[in-house]
Amino acid sequence: MRRQASRGAGPDVRKVLEWLRRQTGVHVALVTDGAGTAESCTAGFPHEVLGQLTPLLMRMSGGQLATAVTQSGALHVRCEALGPHGPRPVLVAAGPSKPTSDAIALISHTGSFLALLRRAGRSDRIWHDYQHRTHQLRFAVLSALLSGEPLLARRMTTGAVPPILDADRLRLYLLQCPSADREEIARAYQDPSGYHGSGLMVRCPVFACHLICVFTDDEEPGAPGGKLRGHPETLLRLVRDNPRYALGVSGGHPLHAAAEAYGQAAHALAAAHAAPGRVAFYHGRSSLEGVLPRRASQEWARVLLRPLDTTTKTSTDITRLTMNMPRSAVARLLGLSRNTVTAHVKRVEASLGLDLTDVRCRAAVHLALTLSSSVPFTGSGYDQPNSTLDDLLRTERAAAWAAATLRPLQARHRRTLQAWIDANTDAQRAARDLGISRNTIRTHLRTAESALGLDLLTAGTGVHDVVHALHIAGLRAA
Structure with a gap:
């Protein structure tokens, strides 16, 4: 029982039935429904018997009979229903002569053994299904919270x-x-x-x-x-x-x-x-949207995102997810194909007139989406913003935020970060531009991650902050 129940592929019913044939000399089959479908049987089992027993097997499968003995041509047939719940499988033993009392006891014992094995397998499946369902429920709760x-x-x-x-x-x-x-x-x-x-x-x-x-x-x-x-x-x-x-x-x-x-x-x-x-x-740091002029940044974000008013909410929501993780990851998260995710992003790109494969465009759209989430838009809308994004980023508070964000970086890691952003986060291009190896680029980026306390390479949720901080620093230098 232990060996059979522990099999990863399920119990080997055929092996059990062959063992019973060797012990009793009769051929055996396990029938799983009243139509006479054999789940497993011994080699040489006379399958024509099952067709003749269809009415009897249906009664036994439905729970009307537990045991039956009959004759099929020259064969003596003994049937035993297994388990308490219908539709019940039926163990069918067929031999040229009536089995001895010891053989009958062994057939009955084998039937009980198979019933226990099936129940153990069913319990194992129920347990695995329960674990799967509880995980699905926990994930659904987490998704709603997120x-x-x-x-x-x-x-x-x-x-x-x-x-x-x-x-x-x-x-x-x-x-x-x-x-x-x-x-x-x-x-x-x-x-x-x-x-x-x-x-x-x-x-x-x-x-x-x-x-x-x-x-x-x-x-x-x-x-x-x-x-x-x-x-x-x-x-x-x-x-x-x-x-x-x-x-x-x-x-x-x-x-x-x-x-x-x-x-x-x-x-x-x-x-x-x-x-x-x-x-x-995590030790709180001020966010960029928190230091920008509220009214001016709200106007800028509203004008940038206004084309999305005519885009489906599904496309907008999927694009919002791609701001913080790769498209392949969004596809796995939502159970969609990568091509479907790309199609939704393309619709948003067409509406905005922007290329969201460019890291700077993504950073700008991400900032606008964050502003739209944190500060509800008021008024009937804006025809033109009074300020551009560069105007918003030239403020003293934005400069202080950028300086605080980049302060932990060493000069060489800052150069690597700048080259990586200039190469649109392509480590191979950045390595070529700096004349160093791609592995060195990755090492510098990992060090920068730890120093800044921002995720740059796993989900990439900190890339947008780095883009804006370096841009602000460039504006100040200019």
């Missing part, structure tokens, strides 16, 4: 609302670990409800080495003397005990700002690789 829709998450989980949705604030932990480990971690700390206590652990559908963990923000881990409890403390222990692990931790956010928390955790994870203990907590 979309700023905690109420939608509650509606999706009516009757089994996760505790995280009853919290006022959340904190997001982004764990980097080998792909095989994250499934074991999520399963090891899963509670009977399919959640993880007061939080969620969800395998990232885009990056195979990321486990997204959302917990209630009832503690200040970055504060002096602050300590983590529960599953957050478990994550710290896992990172401490596994050199291949790293952890980025966001600041505390209200439930509707989970997307901002994810961005912070991604930046913190980029810095974690060079941090003591491979753990980094």
Whole structure:
């Protein structure tokens, strides 16, 4: 039973039936429906018998009979239904003579064995299905939170609302670990409800080495003397005990700002690789949209994005996702083909009249989209903005933001970053322009990631800040 139940491909029914034939001398078949379909049988089993037994097999499969003995030509046939629930499989034994009492007992025993094996296999499938469904539900809840829709998450989980949705604030932990480990971690700390206590652990559908963990923000881990409890403390222990692990931790956010928390955790994870203990907590820095003149930046963003009023919301939403991750990653996230994602982006490009494969255009559109999300547009609209993007970036507050952003960089890493942006984030072109190897470019970029605390190479969520900061520095120099 142990050997058969542990087979990855399922139990070998044929092997069991052949063993029974050797012990009793009769041919055996396992019929899985009343129509006489044999799932497995011994070599040489007389299949014509099953066609003659169709009415009997239908009655046994439906639960009207448990055992039956009959004659089919010169063959003596014994049938036993397996299991308590219909439609029941039927074990059919056929031989030239009536089996002995010992053989009958062995046929019955084998039938019970097969019934147990099938039940064990069914339980295993149910368990795997349950794990798959709970992961899907956790991912749906996380997706609703990342979309700023905690109420939608509650509606999706009516009757089994996760505790995280009853919290006022959340904190997001982004764990980097080998792909095989994250499934074991999520399963090891899963509670009977399919959640993880007061939080969620969800395998990232885009990056195979990321486990997204959302917990209630009832503690200040970055504060002096602050300590983590529960599953957050478990994550710290896992990172401490596994050199291949790293952890980025966001600041505390209200439930509707989970997307901002994810961005912070991604930046913190980029810095974690060079941090003591491979753990980094996000320390708030002012955002570019927060230091720009509010009215003027709102006018500029509205005029830039006005063509999207005639574009489908789906295309706009998909394009918004491509601002922060590769198109192939967006395709995996949404279950679409890469060509479909590209088609949606092309529609937006045609509306805006911009090439979104250019990193500077993407940075400008990303800034406009961020402004439109953080500051609702007022008034009936604007015909022409009073300020260009360069005008907005020439302000003293923008210059101070850029200086603070770039301050941690060494001069050589700053040159590499500038060359990389000038090459439209193509490391090979940047290497050729600087006369160094592509590996050196990657090394400099990884060092810059850690120094800046911005994700540049994994999801690329920090590239837009670097584009604007370097542009501002160039404007000041000019």
